[in-house]
Amino acid sequence: MKQKIILTGDRPTGRLHLGHYVGSLKNRVSIQNSGSYDEMFLMIADAQALTDNASCPEKVRNNIMEVALDYLSVGIDPQKVHIFIQSQVPALTELTFYYSNLVTVSRVQRNPTVKNEIKLRNFEANIPVGFFTYPISQTADITAFKANIVPVGEDQLPMIEQAREIVRSFNRTYAEVLVEPEAVLPTTKAALRLPGTDGNAKMSKSLGNCIYLSDTSDEVKKKIMGMYTDPNHIRIEDPGNTSNNPVFLYLEALATDEDFKHYLPEYKNLDELKAHYERGGLGDVKIKKFLFQVVDGILEPIRKRRTYYEERKDEVNEILKQGSFVANKIANQTLHEVKEAMKINYFEDEDWLKSSKSNF
Numbered sequence: 001m002k003q004k005i006i007l008t009g010d011r012p013t014g015r016l017h018l019g020h021y022v023g024s025l026k027n028r029v030s031i032q033n034s035g036s037y038d039e040m041f042l043m044i045a046d047a048q049a050l051t052d053n054a055s056c057p058e059k060v061r062n063n064i065m066e067v068a069l070d071y072l073s074v075g076i077d078p079q080k081v082h083i084f085i086q087s088q089v090p091a092l093t094e095l096t097f098y099y100s101n102l103v104t105v106s107r108v109q110r111n112p113t114v115k116n117e118i119k120l121r122n123f124e125a126n127i128p129v130g131f132f133t134y135p136i137s138q139t140a141d142i143t144a145f146k147a148n149i150v151p152v153g154e155d156q157l158p159m160i161e162q163a164r165e166i167v168r169s170f171n172r173t174y175a176e177v178l179v180e181p182e183a184v185l186p187t188t189k190a191a192l193r194l195p196g197t198d199g200n201a202k203m204s205k206s207l208g209n210c211i212y213l214s215d216t217s218d219e220v221k222k223k224i225m226g227m228y229t230d231p232n233h234i235r236i237e238d239p240g241n242t243s244n245n246p247v248f249l250y251l252e253a254l255a256t257d258e259d260f261k262h263y264l265p266e267y268k269n270l271d272e273l274k275a276h277y278e279r280g281g282l283g284d285v286k287i288k289k290f291l292f293q294v295v296d297g298i299l300e301p302i303r304k305r306r307t308y309y310e311e312r313k314d315e316v317n318e319i320l321k322q323g324s325f326v327a328n329k330i331a332n333q334t335l336h337e338v339k340e341a342m343k344i345n346y347f348e349d350e351d352w353l354k355s356s357k358s359n360f
């Protein structure tokens with residue numbers, strides 16, 4: 001039977017937020033808990049974070065611990081998942097270099113995620129080479145573990161597509177060594193992209209519109225009570241719009257029928273609540289209070305686990321060290337196979353001296 005190997009990761013450029021949780025972390029924890037996989041790796045992509053943060057290694061360094069704490073606090077179990085730090089696995093860098101030869105500049109230029117990120121960062125003509133080539137490095141991250149399943153957010157799909165192309169090219173050019181990965185997205189549409197609390201399409205640190213997994217109950221309450229809703233829903237009796245309304249989009253991604261039973265029993269489910277809002281007579285404060293209860297209910301156990309690990313950073317350090325040790329073992333094995341396929345394993349190749357002689 002085909003092995004199920006899972007790899008995914010995040011750049012340590014900030015604390016993780018609710019958008020990460022519904023878009024990917026929740027999915028990872030449920031895969032972990034389902035137990036239906038052979039190996040699972042979670043990578044803190046510090047080297048990738050440095051591709052556009054070259055001048056602030058301190059920021060990246062500090063956020064490695066934050067992201068590790070976020071992982072552990074959402075319920076990632078280090079007994080089941082290898083959590084590791086990208087820069088501590090040198091084989092990944094070496095693989096990147098060899099894969100670069102199989103990719104053209106114009107192909108990377110066409111990658112929609114790279115294109116978009118270049119625009120967002122106003123790089124224009126000053127794109128760091130390392131940043132430009134990060135899809136290739138991401139292919140190394142995935143293929144080093146022969147991962148076939150990559151749970152990610154929607155924005156990462158072009159990366160996985162590019163990785164598949166590199167794998168096919170490598171296998172065609174040298175030998176069948178690498179495995180083509182597949183992306184796994186969240187199953188509900190609402191979870192694909194959680195908007196910011198201000199109604200902006202995406203939660204983003206620079207916009208200050210995020211609810212962080214590590215926010216206190218008071219911080220969350222303040223953020224939710226101040227959320228953007230339907231600007232035309234002025235008086236309670238006005239009919240309201242639910243489709244572009246972040247409060248409803250959050251509820252769609254997060255609220256269960258159980259939550260209604262618990263906190264808002266006068267409605268059976270979200271459809272009933274929406275219908276009332278749309279016909280008018282339902283105030284924003286009431287739904288915001290409900291949303292706060294739902295979100296706080298999700299975050300409370302996360303905060304508890306976070307406090308546990310915050311007081312035991314040496315334990316977290318040990319988890320990362322152990323994870324990186326295992327990751328090195330596996331990535332080195334793949335690198336070995338890659339070099340063998342490319343016939344650049346000279347000192348292990350008995351034919352080396354014979355074949356080079358015949359070329360004279």
Ligand code: TRP
Pocket residue numbers: 007008009010011043045048137138141142150152156
């Ligand atoms: N690009 C991902 C992000 O922006 C991080 C990442 C690096 C990654 N390498 C990966 C994700 C490999 C999945 C697989 O968060």
